Every structure is written in C-alpha cells, then in structure tokens.
Amino acid sequence: MDYIVFVLVSTLEWIALLSIPVVLLGYYYRKYFTTIIILAFIMSVLSMLFRMTSLQVAMIIGIQILILLFLVKLFFRANFIQAFVIMSMGYGFYNFVQMLIIEMVVQALEFQYVQIYFTLPITTTIQLTTAFLMYGLCYCVYYFKLELTELRYLIEDRLISKKYKNILIFICTLMSIFIVLINFVFLTQNFAFKFFTIIVTLILTFVILLTYVILHSQFQVKRLIEAKKFYLDQDQQVATIVKKLSDDYKLHFKAIAKLCESNTTHLIKKYVDENQLEKRASTGGLDTGLRSGIDRLDEMLYALIINKRKLASLLNVSIEVNTEVKDDVRTTLLEVRNLSIILDDLILMLYRLPESQEKSIYFNIKITKQEIIYEISSPFDIREDQSAELQLFDALLRFKKNHVIVQSKLNPVHIRIHFPPIKKAWFDV
Incomplete structure (x- = not known):
C-alpha cells in the first residue's frame, strides 16, 4: 500500500515538474499531455526502485537528472538543447519551490532538515503542496500569456549560434549541479553553515531561472529591431521604385515634347496608348x-x-x-x-x-x-x-x-x- 501511495504522489510531482517547462516555453500542452503522464509514471517507478538501494539521495537525484534528460529527448523527440532546457527548467523550478516550502516548515516548526525527509506525513504534504503550486503556476502562465516563446524559438532553431548554445549548456549544467548540491547539503548532518549554503544556493538557482527570462527578453527586443529594420528596408525599396517611376515619366514627357517640337502631335495619342500612360x-x-x-x-x-x-x-x-x-x-x-x-x-x-x-x-x-x-x-x-x-x-x-x-x-x-x-x-x- 505504501508503494502505491509513493508512486501516485511521485507521479503527481513528475507531472508538475514536466508541465512547467512545456507551458512556460509555450508548447501546445495537450499535444504533450499523454507523454508527460507516461514519463511521470516511469520516473516515479524508477525513483521508488532507487530508494530501495543504498545510494545517497543526492546521487539518486543526479542519476534521475541524466535519465530524465535522455527520456525527454527520446519521448519529446527534441534536440539536445531543447531536452536539456526542458529538463533543467522543470527540475530547477520544482526544486526551488519545494526547497522554499521546506525552509518555511523548518523555520516555523523548528524541525531538522533530515527529520522532514524521513517523516512520511510531512514529506507527502510538502510534495503535494509543491505539485499543486506548480499546477497553479502553469495556469497563471497560460492565463496571463507569460510564455517564453522567444526562448523556445531559440532552442528549436537548428542554426542556433555557438555562443547561445554554449550559454544554454552552461546554464543548464549549472542548474543541475545546484540541484544535486542543495539536496546533498539538505540531507548531510552536521554540515557547517547548512542554512547559509541552502539560502545561497536557492538565490543562485533563482538567478539562473531568471536568466531564461532575460534571454527571452533579449530575443524579443532583437526581433522587434529586426522587424523595424526590415520595415525600413522595404520602405527604401518603395522609395527606389518611386524614383524609377518618376525617371520613367520624365523620359515619357521628353518624348512627348519632342513629338510636339517636330509637329507630329498626331503621334502623341498613339505613344500614350502604347505605353499605357493614362492607366498607370x-x-x-x-x-x-x-x-x-x-x-x-x-x-x-x-x-x-x-x-x-x-x-x-x-x-x-x-x-x-x-x-x-x-x-x-x-x-x-x-x-x-x-x-x-x-x-x-x-x-x-x-x-x-x-x-x-x-x-x-x-x-x-x-x-x-x-x-x-x-x-x-x-x-x-x-x-x-x-x-x-x-x-x-x-x-x-x-x-x-x-x-x-x-x-x-x-x-x-x-x-x-x-x-x-x-x-x-x-x-x-
């Protein structure tokens, strides 16, 4: 019975974790909903199996990150950059929110960090609270149209520059390291400056998450600049056409003037008709x-x-x-x-x-x-x-x-x- 409860709660967690990057990046959620559920179930079963081993929790989380990266790339049929961003953004957001909740519980109830992890009712409550907060965040992103669509276009672009590819890989790698680090510190007893380390790591995690928003804003501005430049280039093209038309008409007027000077005015109507000047x-x-x-x-x-x-x-x-x-x-x-x-x-x-x-x-x-x-x-x-x-x-x-x-x-x-x-x-x- 405990295993069933664990898998159900864990599945809800993984659904929330995978949903936030899909919604935040502006993907069509219904398209990925079935895949998200299947992925969440697979990850929850694997989590349960890992917990039965003697591996440390921080090591388990590191292994889960690698497995999730592979599964997202496989099941979402995404490129490596897409999969890495989806994995790190989802895991990062979820871990950040959950750690904030844990920190509030620790400070309010004066519990030990390790005590929270091994007290099933508290652990389950925190897991469910985090999951439903993430669902609420997904709804807010969708309702208020806060999607980071420009970031999505960047990671989908097959011709993404090496500079931005390296930036994204660095951000995602750093996020993964911080996730493992904060969980390691969280569950290590007698760790010097534990509270300070957790708070600093949370702040750095938030800064990394904010970097995604900054990248989105940069590309949004860049797109507007490109649109304005394109508009001005097209206006210049129109101006060039206008000048050419004006020059053409000057030539026509000169031709008509010569016809008048040579007393062949009867040819003017023929010239106008042939060149369709009255209909231009x-x-x-x-x-x-x-x-x-x-x-x-x-x-x-x-x-x-x-x-x-x-x-x-x-x-x-x-x-x-x-x-x-x-x-x-x-x-x-x-x-x-x-x-x-x-x-x-x-x-x-x-x-x-x-x-x-x-x-x-x-x-x-x-x-x-x-x-x-x-x-x-x-x-x-x-x-x-x-x-x-x-x-x-x-x-x-x-x-x-x-x-x-x-x-x-x-x-x-x-x-x-x-x-x-x-x-x-x-x-x-």
Missing part, C-alpha cells in the same frame, strides 16, 4: 486598405504586407490577404525575406502585363501551433523563358532546404509553402 497608377490614396485583414499577424509579417501593398499600389497591382491565425506563432526573418522575394517578383511581373489583364495577388495565411501555410496565387502564367531572371525560385529552394514542403505551379501562378507539424511526441493522441 498614381500615388494618391496609397494608404487606403493597407492594413485590412492583417491585424493578427506578428510584427514581421505585418511589416511585409504593409510594404508590399505600398509597392503594389504604386505599380497598379492589388494584394488581397486572407488570414486564419489561431495561435500566437512567430515567423522568422529568413521566412519573411524569402516571402518578400517571391512577392517582389510577382508584383513586377504583373506590372509589365497589359492593363486588360487582372493584376492581383492572392495571399492566404494560415497559422496554428501545429503548422503554418502560405498560399500565393495570381491569374497569370510564367513562361519558361522568364524563369531565368526570377529570384522566387531561389527563395523556394531555400524553403525546401529547411525541410519545408513547397508546391508550385506556373500556369497560372500558385505557390503553396507548408511548414509541417513538428514531430509528434511519442504516445501523442
């Missing part, structure tokens, strides 16, 4: 409808659509955007740059078409936590002899190199860019 777009009303239908997009996509609509408006091309955004998922600068190249090519090709042809681009965006789909279509054909001068094929190739599913048709233009669901965790239902 003006810059008047440029801001009309720029922001329609894109309110829920993130900063990068928002800047992209605004600037491409400005450019398209100058060239008498329309961009119709249809969005289906169900979750707060961020796009990367690389994605947006490739989309920008594709849209630029299509806008310029439509500009060169006769005025009798429809000059519209239809851009459908679907964003969920499971997948992202971009569909770009336009009712014109791209000829084979035109493909050599287009950069959109290079952009599509870059998408493919990043394991994105790309489907494209040229007659008429229809491009589908599908970021498939992330690999499912084992036992996901």
